[in-house]
Amino acid sequence: MDTPEESGNTDYLENITIPSALITKSFGDKLKKSIDNGDMVNVNLDWTESLPHPDERVEYEFWTNSNDECGPKCDSQIDFVKSFKGAAQVLEKKGYTQFTPHYITWYCPDSFILSKQCKSQCINHGRYCAPDPEQDFSKGYDGKDVVVQNLRQVCVYKVAKENGKPWLWWDYVTDFAIRCPMKEKKYTKECADSVIKSLGLDHKAIDKCIGDPDTDKENPVLKTEQDAQIGKGSRGDVTILPTLVINNRQYRGKLDKGAVLKAICAGFRETTEPAVCLSEDIQTNECLENNGGCWQDKAANITACKDTFRGRVCECPVVKGVKFIGDGYTHCEASGSGRCEINNGGCWKETRHGRTYSACTNDGCKCPDGFKGDGVHKCEDIDECKERTACQCKECKCKNTWGSYECGCSGSLLYMKEHDTCISKSAATEVGWSFLWVIFFGLVAAGIAGYAVYKYRIRRYMDSEIRAIMAQYMPLDNQGGVPNHSHHIEM
Numbered sequence: 001m002d003t004p005e006e007s008g009n010t011d012y013l014e015n016i017t018i019p020s021a022l023i024t025k026s027f028g029d030k031l032k033k034s035i036d037n038g039d040m041v042n043v044n045l046d047w048t049e050s051l052p053h054p055d056e057r058v059e060y061e062f063w064t065n066s067n068d069e070c071g072p073k074c075d076s077q078i079d080f081v082k083s084f085k086g087a088a089q090v091l092e093k094k095g096y097t098q099f100t101p102h103y104i105t106w107y108c109p110d111s112f113i114l115s116k117q118c119k120s121q122c123i124n125h126g127r128y129c130a131p132d133p134e135q136d137f138s139k140g141y142d143g144k145d146v147v148v149q150n151l152r153q154v155c156v157y158k159v160a161k162e163n164g165k166p167w168l169w170w171d172y173v174t175d176f177a178i179r180c181p182m183k184e185k186k187y188t189k190e191c192a193d194s195v196i197k198s199l200g201l202d203h204k205a206i207d208k209c210i211g212d213p214d215t216d217k218e219n220p221v222l223k224t225e226q227d228a229q230i231g232k233g234s235r236g237d238v239t240i241l242p243t244l245v246i247n248n249r250q251y252r253g254k255l256d257k258g259a260v261l262k263a264i265c266a267g268f269r270e271t272t273e274p275a276v277c278l279s280e281d282i283q284t285n286e287c288l289e290n291n292g293g294c295w296q297d298k299a300a301n302i303t304a305c306k307d308t309f310r311g312r313v314c315e316c317p318v319v320k321g322v323k324f325i326g327d328g329y330t331h332c333e334a335s336g337s338g339r340c341e342i343n344n345g346g347c348w349k350e351t352r353h354g355r356t357y358s359a360c361t362n363d364g365c366k367c368p369d370g371f372k373g374d375g376v377h378k379c380e381d382i383d384e385c386k387e388r389t390a391c392q393c394k395e396c397k398c399k400n401t402w403g404s405y406e407c408g409c410s411g412s413l414l415y416m417k418e419h420d421t422c423i424s425k426s427a428a429t430e431v432g433w434s435f436l437w438v439i440f441f442g443l444v445a446a447g448i449a450g451y452a453v454y455k456y457r458i459r460r461y462m463d464s465e466i467r468a469i470m471a472q473y474m475p476l477d478n479q480g481g482v483p484n485h486s487h488h489i490e491m
Contacts, residue, residue, distance in 0.1 A: 022252055031043070052247050052248070052249070052267070054247075054269070055269065055272075056096075056268065056269060056272040057095065057096060057097060057098060058091075058096065058097045058098075058246065058247060058264050058267035058268060059097070059098045059100075059246075059247060059248070060097060060098075060099055060100075060244065060245060060246040060247070060264060060267070061099070061100040061101070061102050061244075061245045062099070062100075062101055062102070062242065062243075062244055062245075063101075063102045063103070063104060063238050063241055063242060063243040063244075063245070064077050064081070064101060064102075064103065064173075064241060064242050065077065065103065065104070065130075065146070065150065065241050065242075066103075066146060066149040066150050066152075066153055066173075066176070067130070067133050067146045067182075068177055068181055068182055068183075068187075069133040069134065069140075069141075069182045069183065070133065073241065073242070076242075076255055077241070077242045077255075078173075078174075078177045080242070080255045080256060080257070080260070081170065081173050081174055081177070082174050082177075083256065083257040084170075084257045084260060084261075085170040085171070085174055086286065087257060087261055087276065088167065088170055089167040089170055089286075090276060091264070091274065091276065092166060092167040093167055094274065096268075096274045096276075097264065099166065099167075099169075100157075101153065101154065101157050101169055101173075102154075102225060102228055102229075102238070103150040103151075103153070103154060103225055104225075104229060104238065104239075104241060105128040105129060105130060105147060105150070105222055105225060105226060106128075106129050106226075107122075107126060107127050107128065107129060107226075108121070108122045108126030108127075108129050109126075110126075112126070113125060113126040116137060117137065119144075120132065120137045120142040120143060120144060121142060121143030121144055121147075122143065122144055122147070123144050123147050123148060123213035123214070123219075124213060124214075124215060124216070124217065124218065124219055124222075125215075125216045127218060127219070127222070128147050128151075128219065128222045128226070129143060129144075129147065130143040130144070130146040130147045130150065131143050131146075133145075133146060133182060140182070141182055141187055144213070145187065147213075147222075148189075148210070148213055149176075149187065149192065151210050151213075151219070151221060151222060152189075152192055152206065152210055153169070153172065153173060153176075154209075154221055154222075154225065155206045155209035155210050155221065156168070156169055156172045156196065156201065156206055157169040158209055158221070159201060159202060159205045159206050159209060160172075160201060162205075163201075168199055168201065171199055171293060172195060172196065172199060172201075175195045175198070175199075175293065175314075175329070176191075176192060176195050179191060179194070179195055179327070179329065180192060180195065194329070194330065195329075198293040198294075198329050198330065199290075199293045200290060200293075209221060232248075233248060234248060234249060235248045235249060235250060236250060238250075242255060244260065244263075246263055246264055246267050247267045251263055261276075261277075265277035285307045286305075286307060286312040287303065287305035287306070287307045287312055291303055291305050292305040292307075292312040292314065293305075293314070293329070294312070294314035294328055294329060295314065295316070295326065295327075295328060295329060295330060295331055295332045297332075297343060297346070299343060300319075300342065300343035302317060302319055302324070302332075302342070302343070303317070304316050304317060304324075304326075304328040304329075304332050313328075314327075314328035314329045315328045316328050316332035317332070319334075319342055320338070320341065320342060321338060322334050322335075322336060322338045322339055322341065322342045323335055323336060333345075333346055334346065336362075337362055339360065339362070340358070340360035340361075340362075344358060344360045345360040345365065346365065346376065347359040347360040347364075347365035347375055347376060348365065348367070348373065348374075348375055348376060348377065348378055348379045350379070352402050353402065355402070355403065357370075357371065357379070357403050359371075359373075359375035359376070359379050367379035368403070370382055370384075370403040370404050371403060381400070381402050381403060383400045384398070384400060384404075384405040385398035385399065385400045385405060386400070390405055390407065390420065391405060391407035391415075391420065392420065393420055393421045393422055394422075395409050395410050395411075395413050395422040396408070396409060396415065396420070396421075396422060397409065397410060407420075409422035410422075412424065
């Protein structure tokens with residue numbers, strides 16, 4: 001039942017729904033004896049007397065792992081963290097509980113430190129190890145990658161606790177599982193740092209806490225974790241994952257929100273339990289603080305944070321029919337034809353002297369003609385006069401305007417923008433009339449020439465027709481050698 005995936009009986013795990021508890025053999029023998037005697041035996045499973053409750057605060061710890069590729073067990077861990085996060089943070093913020101996360105590691109024997117297995121699964125020269133996620137040392141991530149990420153999660157908790165916000169651990173672990181999964185090859189420091197940044201934590205302090213994984217000396221954080229695995233008092237050694245310990249007693253039950261919340265509530269002294277223990281469930285709006293670590297545009301009052309029953313999700317919104325796209329954590333941007341209607345598509349826009357220019361286009365942010373810049377934060381006017389891109393003829397007088405320019409000519413000259421030159425107004429008029437007269441006389445000449453050609457061709461045609469008719473009845477001067485075809489009749 002502890003590791004059903006190893007025996008091939010994973011399918012049966014979901015079918016186990018009955019409550020269970022561990023009892024002493026002597027008590028079990030009494031129950032069997034009563035049943036054999038035909039007595040009515042009624043057994044109630046009640047947490048209220050199973051946990052010590054010395055004060056008004058419950059201390060609990062959760063032994064877990066950052067590895068997300070270990071099958072059903074890893075899936076159940078992250079599902080529990082996601083669902084229990086809201087309740088855990090409410091209890092922690094109000095001082096009802098004190099939560100501590102822990103991670104299991106082991107050491108590599110001295111004689112195997114230089115082996116391939118220890119080098120790929122351990123850090124600090126074999127002192128802290130974790131199993132290979134794929135059980136294959138030649139591909140994917142190694143066990144040492146898991147150890148480093150486990151160490152980072154411990155340090156996130158320590159730094160957050162020093163800043164008075166230990167509950168941020170739940171946000172970090174949830175977001176890391178969503179944004180940095182192994183199967184997408186994002187199980188990296190860079191991805192982890194982006195999550196840390198979104199939560200407003202100091203990643204330099206966390207890096208300092210992590211230290212150097214390659215150094216040949218103990219890591220104080222992981223050394224403390226290994227010491228904590230050893231059982232003390234009524235709590236036994238922690239040997240399997242996940243393990244939940246409440247008021248120094250190992251929790252034996254289903255790892256889901258409802259069951260764990262009831263177990264924690266049983267750790268409060270009677271009449272001191274918080275209101276959440278007396279209600280059916282917990283509802284919290286996690287978008288109210290730091291916008292849940294999600295993207296937001298305060299100017300347009302748009303946010304990617306959506307409060308849900310189990311916590312919050314960072315998902316780019318749809319506003320007035322315009323869909324925003326992005327990861328929801330660090331950026332969201334409007335897309336489609338209507339993007340410029342929402343906060344001008346996040347692009348630059350400015351109005352001066354009654355004239356408005358915008359860098360928003362359907363394809364993105366691009367400064368309009370007459371401006372230069374990134375199109376997002378700024379677009380600066382181009383001084384066409386200074387940069388000598390227009391109005392540069394000898395007689396031209398250039399004046400720069402916002403987004404454009406004005407060009408004039410000295411004296412009575414006229415500016416022609418198409419040719420960037422100045423010409424005389426009278427010359428322009430004379431040239432214009434001369435051009436019209438040339439066209440007129442050209443048309444007249446073409447008409448006369450056409451008519452002459454027409455008359456000449458008609459005359460030639462008529463002459464040839466008359467000559468052909470006359471040639472049939474009498475010889476012509478140029479047909480002296482042609483015999484006479486007239487006939488005579490002898491009487």
